[in-house]
């Protein structure tokens with residue numbers, strides 16, 4: 001059984017940091033205030049952290065934040081085929097926003113352009129951008145909170161390499 005708590009985010013200070021205790025000292029924190037996420041394995045020099053950093057796009061890597069407990073936070077990625085996705089859009093750590101793209105049903109006449117069985121596609125025409133601290137608005141925009149199939153918003157949130165990134169990993 002996992003147990004969820006709201007705590008204060010050590011990155012942005014918001015009190016909308018959602019902590020999931022998965023037992024065995026393993027905890028995931030996901031801040032709805034700033035959209036960053038960490039877990040107890042993401043500490044300095046940990047192999048887990050290194051593996052995460054390897055697959056992160058450059059801008060995500062630059063945005064990784066270390067808190068006073070040597071815990072590393074990275075921007076979260078939302079990629080839910082039936083709701084939409086949220087990703088970071090920007091050119092540098094001083095110039096970025098959350099971009100949210102809702103998913104829409106694939107029109108009948110376009111179905112042959114998608115893998116068999118696909119029902120939804122990302123509606124890139126309706127991508128909306130949100131400020132860093134408005135991450136929760138971005139979640140709301142793609143409907144994370146009003147889908148009865150997703151009672152726990154945390155379940156559609158991926159951490160690091162378990163999610164896929166809309167932008168390709170850097171070649172550096």
Ligand SMILES: [Zn+2]
Nearest residue numbers: 009012031034
């Ligand atoms: Zn935060």
